[in-house]
Amino acid sequence: MCIRLSFARAQYGDKMAEKIHLRIEQIQAADSVEELVKYSIGNCHPLKGDRAGQYAMDLVQPFRLIFDKDKEEVLWVRIIEVTDYH
Numbered sequence: 815m816c817i818r819l820s821f822a823r824a825q826y827g828d829k830m831a832e833k834i835h836l837r838i839e840q841i842q843a844a845d846s847v848e849e850l851v852k853y854s855i856g857n858c859h860p861l862k863g864d865r866a867g868q869y870a871m872d873l874v875q876p877f878r879l880i881f882d883k884d885k886e887e888v889l890w891v892r893i894i895e896v897t898d899y900h
Contacts, residue, residue, distance in 0.1 A: 833873045847883050868894060
């Protein structure tokens with residue numbers, strides 16, 4: 815999906831692709847998703863309701879990068895979508 819910058823640029827344009835890749839780098843650099851939430855990195859926050867168990871990070875407004883994690887240990891995160899869920 816968006817892991818390749820060239821693909822992200824083709825799908826979303828330069829500005830959005832750069833923001834997506836910044837968020838991916840922040841996720842990779844963090845020790846845990848909880849760290850992202852605690853320090854509000856990229857305005858990372860857990861979602862509620864139908865999206866419980868998922869997290870969102872700000873992209874180019876109003877879009878968000880939506881992801882979930884593997885159990886309690888963050889061995890990987892899965893990017894679900896780039897969307898405006900509001």
